[in-house]
Amino acid sequence: MRDVAIVxxxxxxxxxxxxxxxxxxxxxxxxxxxxxxxxxxLDAIYVGxxxxxxxxxxxxxxxxxxxxLGMAGVPAIRIESACASGGVALRTAFLEVASGASDIVxxxxxxxxxxxxxxxxxxxxxxxxxxxxxxxxxxxxxxxxIARAHMEKHGTTEEDLAWxxxxxxxxxxxxxxxxFPRELTLDQVMGSAPVSEPLRLLHCSPVSDGAxxxxxxxxxxxxxxxxxxxxxxxxxxxxxxxxLADRAxxxxxxxxALAGGRAFEMAGIGPAEVDVAEVHDCFSIAEICCVxxxxxxxxxxxxxxxxxxxxxxxxxxxxxxxxxxKSKGHPVGATGIAQAVELFEQLSGTAGARQVPDAEFGLxxxxxxxxASSVVHILQAV
Amino acid sequence: MRDVAIVxxxxxxxxxxxxxxxxxxxxxxxxxxxxxxxxxxLDAIYVGxxxxxxxxxxxxxxxxxxxxLGMAGVPAIRIESACASGGVALRTAFLEVASGASDIVxxxxxxxxxxxxxxxxxxxxxxxxxxxxxxxxxxxxxxxxIARAHMEKHGTTEEDLAWxxxxxxxxxxxxxxxxFPRELTLDQVMGSAPVSEPLRLLHCSPVSDGAxxxxxxxxxxxxxxxxxxxxxxxxxxxxxxxxLADRAxxxxxxxxALAGGRAFEMAGIGPAEVDVAEVHDCFSIAEICCVxxxxxxxxxxxxxxxxxxxxxxxxxxxxxxxxxxKSKGHPVGATGIAQAVELFEQLSGTAGARQVPDAEFGLxxxxxxxxASSVVHILQAV
Numbered sequence: 001m002r003d004v005a006i007v008x009x010x011x012x013x014x015x016x017x018x019x020x021x022x023x024x025x026x027x028x029x030x031x032x033x034x035x036x037x038x039x040x041x042l043d044a045i046y047v048g049x050x051x052x053x054x055x056x057x058x059x060x061x062x063x064x065x066x067x068x069l070g071m072a073g074v075p076a077i078r079i080e081s082a083c084a085s086g087g088v089a090l091r092t093a094f095l096e097v098a099s100g101a102s103d104i105v106x107x108x109x110x111x112x113x114x115x116x117x118x119x120x121x122x123x124x125x126x127x128x129x130x131x132x133x134x135x136x137x138x139x140x141x142x143x144x145x146i147a148r149a150h151m152e153k154h155g156t157t158e159e160d161l162a163w164x165x166x167x168x169x170x171x172x173x174x175x176x177x178x179x180f181p182r183e184l185t186l187d188q189v190m191g192s193a194p195v196s197e198p199l200r201l202l203h204c205s206p207v208s209d210g211a212x213x214x215x216x217x218x219x220x221x222x223x224x225x226x227x228x229x230x231x232x233x234x235x236x237x238x239x240x241x242x243x244l245a246d247r248a249x250x251x252x253x254x255x256x257a258l259a260g261g262r263a264f265e266m267a268g269i270g271p272a273e274v275d276v277a278e279v280h281d282c283f284s285i286a287e288i289c290c291v292x293x294x295x296x297x298x299x300x301x302x303x304x305x306x307x308x309x310x311x312x313x314x315x316x317x318x319x320x321x322x323x324x325x326k327s328k329g330h331p332v333g334a335t336g337i338a339q340a341v342e343l344f345e346q347l348s349g350t351a352g353a354r355q356v357p358d359a360e361f362g363l364x365x366x367x368x369x370x371x372a373s374s375v376v377h378i379l380q381a382v
Numbered sequence: 383m384r385d386v387a388i389v390x391x392x393x394x395x396x397x398x399x400x401x402x403x404x405x406x407x408x409x410x411x412x413x414x415x416x417x418x419x420x421x422x423x424l425d426a427i428y429v430g431x432x433x434x435x436x437x438x439x440x441x442x443x444x445x446x447x448x449x450x451l452g453m454a455g456v457p458a459i460r461i462e463s464a465c466a467s468g469g470v471a472l473r474t475a476f477l478e479v480a481s482g483a484s485d486i487v488x489x490x491x492x493x494x495x496x497x498x499x500x501x502x503x504x505x506x507x508x509x510x511x512x513x514x515x516x517x518x519x520x521x522x523x524x525x526x527x528i529a530r531a532h533m534e535k536h537g538t539t540e541e542d543l544a545w546x547x548x549x550x551x552x553x554x555x556x557x558x559x560x561x562f563p564r565e566l567t568l569d570q571v572m573g574s575a576p577v578s579e580p581l582r583l584l585h586c587s588p589v590s591d592g593a594x595x596x597x598x599x600x601x602x603x604x605x606x607x608x609x610x611x612x613x614x615x616x617x618x619x620x621x622x623x624x625x626l627a628d629r630a631x632x633x634x635x636x637x638x639a640l641a642g643g644r645a646f647e648m649a650g651i652g653p654a655e656v657d658v659a660e661v662h663d664c665f666s667i668a669e670i671c672c673v674x675x676x677x678x679x680x681x682x683x684x685x686x687x688x689x690x691x692x693x694x695x696x697x698x699x700x701x702x703x704x705x706x707x708k709s710k711g712h713p714v715g716a717t718g719i720a721q722a723v724e725l726f727e728q729l730s731g732t733a734g735a736r737q738v739p740d741a742e743f744g745l746x747x748x749x750x751x752x753x754a755s756s757v758v759h760i761l762q763a764v
Binding site for chain 1: 383403405426432433435436438439440441442443444445446448449450453454455456457458459460461462463464470474477478480481482483504507508509510511512515619620621622623624628636637640750751754755
């Protein structure tokens with residue numbers, strides 16, 4: 001396989017973007033990436049999207065979006081793995097370039113969630129319809145069960161959960177693209193309305209519109225597009241049991257651990273070498289579970305990281321410097337690509353006020369459902 | 383890139399399968415392929431599916447289906463390109479094996495359309511929501527416009543359209559997996575109820591449930607699984623204008639021609655060398671447009687092929703020996719893989735009563751919407 005680099009990125013602001021349609025959002029992010037690369041043609045397009053069929057009555061996004069980008073003709077494929085759709089689109093784009101089949105590929109993600117649809121009901125279609133949805137489960141409810149299990153097993157507290165939100169909002173306050181770019185106090189989080197106990201409103205990522213895009217090419221062609229390419233050293237993907245009821249220990253995300261292990265093996269590094277990470281904090285408990293499953297914190301110790309500042313900018317291993325899903329927003333199909341955009345900026349030294357000094361290795365972890373699918377990428381500055 | 387072979391296939395019967403769920407259908411086809419290969423593990427799974435979110439309230443098919451196949455852990459990705467989802471899943475699986483990242487990959491397709499949903503409305507989400515759907519367009523209506531344009535430009539008649547259905551039902555009558563395995567007379571087709579003139583009921587493919595699966599590996603490992611591998615010599619994909627209104631000539635399918643050209647170039651052969659083809663006859667006019675766009679018949683001559691028997695089994699170039707979408711059925715996400723299953727049988731000499739003698743090269747052409755996305759594969763017996 002050829003070495004593959006990310007050479008440019010673009011993204012919209014995330015938020016309730018009532019004035020922009022699905023296609024508008026994609027075109028804005030994709031055009032920014034193309035302009036940043038100085039590229040005017042593509043060999044292929046991969047678009048991560050969870051559920052435009054249900055959200056806005058539009059499937060078949062590949063040709064629609066290629067067409068609206070002015071690139072009808074270019075092969076364009078929609079990839080779906082629920083909230084991991086963006087990360088998986090990055091993986092498939094990587095494989096196409098690595099294979100030698102294509103030299104310049106756009107990996108994008110987009111979701112238009114604010115358009116009048118019943119968001120909670122649509123998101124629930126990422127869990128097991130027959131055993132979970134029909135019995136009334138929603139994602140806040142499922143993650144609340146994960147949180148309870150983690151509390152029982154590891155002594156995690158509601159305050160531990162709240163510190164994740166406080167930290168990520170501190171980071172997001174520095175990010176112009178964030179949906180909620182403002183700080184929160186611990187009291188605000190602890191006092192916010194219960195959604196599904198122990199999860200409160202400010203433990204939950206918001207409903208968002210947005211798009212993100214990165215451009216990939218073989219490393220040996222990267223100098224055509226940028227002086228500061230970022231190499232994709234590892235990609236790992238895994239699935240796990242779809243329904244929580246089928247898992248031995250719901251406080252541990254098997255697919256995240258498996259995907260992380262595969263990505264680390266491919267990259268030839270371990271967790272200790274990671275300098276900056278974006279992990280999938282759809283709910284604050286998820287960040288705690290993910291840093292543990294990835295080996296970025298010892299098992300049972302993940303709950304302390306946000307409070308102690310270990311995972312804050314300036315700490316041992318900054319996590320979710322972008323603000324994460326919590327503060328930056330979570331247009332589900334775009335999230336995995338937005339993680340790659342943040343790491344591209346961090347590793348190319350262009351992250352501004354959020355910059356982690358001298359970051360060499362970055363890790364992005366994206367997952368679908370309650371972690372039934374997960375994909376991990378390891379990126380390196382060159 | 384490594385040479386990649388198909389080494390096993392499986393599929394369900396297509397039809398109104400009220401007793402089987404989406405996951406049941408996938409597992410039946412995937413297990414048959416695994417048993418035929420004698421394989422008990424996979425490196426990755428790609429699943430083509432257009433719209434399970436809308437049809438049965440289930441997104442996130444990758445982990446769901448891996449889990450129900452007893453393979454939780456294996457990377458599993460859902461691919462969507464409307465009715466071309468299956469063909470595109472084959473393409474992405476091919477690229478993963480060709481890249482060297484994986485050695486044994488399942489490419490499958492599944493759709494469960496008969497489950498109470500409004501099928502015509504859901505299928506319409508594969509066309510342009512803003513310019514077509516909101517103005518009342520449905521696929522029978524859009525393909526009727528294509529048929530009218532073809533009639534005006536090339537003198538195509540309603541009888542020409544009807545012969546496509548007659549031919550494909552003759553083929554399908556020999557296929558145990560077909561939804562409608564019986565012959566039709568010309569009079570039956572010509573006398574069937576108008577759906578959207580000039581298209582009548584028996585010019586239209588049916589609403590179907592079903593799944594299909596093939597297993598891919600590097601050619602140099604194929605002997606582990608079969609004595610009769612079939613090599614994927616070429617893959618080509620293209621998009622075109624999403625909306626009919628944006629096309630210069632709606633009787634010509636640009637994306638089909640472009641995808642075909644790319645696949646032929648990669649395979650190093652031309653249309654004259656094709657011995658058997660499966661093309662996307664969602665409506666009878668589509669088969670005529672596709673054989674012309676692929677160069678399998680001269681422009682304007684496609685309309686004669688079914689009547690003269692050129693494209694019947696025993697003719698110059700048998701097309702849709704499986705019965706095609708018309709007789710075999712069209713569970714939209716499964717169709718592209720079912721085409722590969724038919725070619726695998728033809729090229730490995732196991733097609734029984736439908737066998738095309740001494741077939742060496744096969745072509746499969748699958749498309750989404752009114753051809754806004756198309757994917758073509760060229761397979762070779764070895």
